[in-house]
Amino acid sequence: MKTLIKNGKTFFDDNFVRKDILIEDERIIRIAGQITDPADQVIDATSKIVTPGFVDIHTHLRDPGQTYKEDIITGTLSAAKGGFTSICAMPNTEPVVDNIATVEYIQRRAKDLGYCKVYVIGALSKDLEGKEIAEMATMQQGGIVAVTDDGKCIQNAKLMLNCMRYAVNFNLPVISHAEDYNLAGKGQIHSGKVATQLGLSGIPALAEEVIIARDIMLAESAKAHLHIAHISTAKSLELVRRAKENGLKVTCEVTPHHLLLTEEACLTFDTNTKMKPPLRSEADRLACVQALADGLIDCIATDHAPHADYEKEREFDLAPFGIIGFESAFAVLYQDLVKPGHLTLERLIETLTSAPAKLLNLKAGILAENSPADLCIIDLGDTVLIDSDSILSKSKNTPWLGQTLAGKVTHTICGGKITWQAEPAAETNEPT
């Protein structure tokens, strides 16, 4: 089966150029200025951009165990709608991904469905308890690409050091959800002006920063690849900058919400502004945007974290932490960072594709001949509505609920198959 994508502005070698793409089965077989070969289907990408399929190295699919929030079907469909073709699933499922059987279940289920490639990240500690090292080597034989206790944070520095030393044996990156439990306490939102105003307990920036400082020192000692998940404060970025300058293998990711929203969003008590780490101050947000633009932050990750309506629809301090991210990620970033000129479109695409793929050594994220046919087609002139009827995720917990955003993914192709195709834009008849 051959698919030809014609007339698009294609992201090729880090630039947008007019190129056609010919796909045969699961691979891209040609990229050229004009391809006139016969094909089974032709997609006209005139006035659209064609990019590598997006890669998200931080997602929660809730399957197995919490399938009332999300499952692998809805999770991967939601990812496809957002333009994602490769995602990494975090291990905090029920049971926890600390064993090869669960690794294989998730991979097999995702592969059978075929909506999006799913890579599995294994637990650092057994049952995420922070007590004993998980069976990383066995899980790696099953295919895990990294290890983390994400959602939790190992408080015991000795165990964290040993986890890192063990992971190095198998070349597994260690992903750190940096949160000191004592400093974070019962905190609900960022320890700042808004927490004072609303009388909500604060999660200080320090709760993140002291663990990042610790983990950088541990990683240096263990010679591990340390990847900081969802970085959110200016001082955390300074710590990573120094580590990188010192030649350590330390990388980090940032979420769309930490790039675009601040603690002010919590003023309405909307539980869809509640997540970990919390939305920080404007100064922190600006530092994140700058760090993404200048390369200090390696990539974007959504931390897609579905929760059922009835879990979020309640008192602020009793609602769970986390928001969904796949379907709004590109559009919010394009609309609020690229369009106003804070970030180039090229850097946005890079940090959504090749950069995250490179971090975890995934065969994804670039458009090249003989590479996997994972790509998406985007109409920057069209809009996407984020509302509870149109969201494909089982959960609707997003702070952008009800908003119309610029930049619509019209097609997602994963492994040569169309996994998402938007309705064609309605003709608008402007009244004269």
Place this chain on the structure above:
Amino acid sequence: MTNTPQFLGRSVFDLDDYSATEIMYILEAAKGMKEINLREYKKIPTLRGKTICTLFIENSTRTRMSFELAASRLSADVVSFQASISALSKGESLQDTVYTLDAMGIDLYCIRHSSPGSPQLVHKYSGKPVINGGDGRHAHPTQALLDIFSIWEKLGDIRGLKITIVGDILNSRVVRSNLIGMRKLGAEVTVCGPRTLMPSYMEEVYGCIVQYDLQTALQDADVVMGLRMQLERQTEGLFPSLEEYTKHYVLSKHTIRYAKKDALIMHPGPMNRGIEILPEIADSQQSIIVEQVANGVAVRMALMFLILGGKV
């Protein structure tokens, strides 16, 4: 009065939704209500046929009684729903509780809840006006109104008064609402307590003065308000001992002399005698602590009357 402020159907989540003019209008109305409370027969028929629900998801006998008495004196029917947050989190959600109550025809909710923002949720679910009777550390607007009423009654215009609030500022919803109201009416407010019990950004958020030294904080104060100091803050590692707290922050004859002579002494209650305040001050001529409680009923009557559009 021209431009009569509109209260009909409005909720009272906190005082930030109310202008200085509106706050003064409420105080005037409360003055009339206080007069009713001094009569032999303390009841007027103005809210006959209206139903007021006190929805208390956090224990508070005093505040609930004050709300219920206020409603009764206006001849409204009163129903009371009480639950602990642990029971609520195991069983029915707040949403379902409100749907259930609403089906019984409630006209106004008075809510106390440990979660900040929950009065807004009750309004969202019911569409009915809600009076916040205290939501976590967030707000306690009726307490602030009764405090301001009590000061206004004794000292007149609030503008330019020096008011000092001493104690556990971090955990106090009373302070937060009072700061909003008092600042709106032009008072100069100083908050004082140990650094570990002081929230960050107080000056920026409320335009108040922050002091850690009691003597400095009390200097020339017209009004001094003590706050309840709880033993559990000690076990939370926020200060070493009640003894040490008392030594540095207690309101006593000795410490109060830095304030103006005859400065008003206030406390939202319940008091820990001997910890944040000594009996010699609490029971002194300057103290209006008991009157605050009486004024609480009047202020709540005024709000209910204005919100439900009572007829005189």
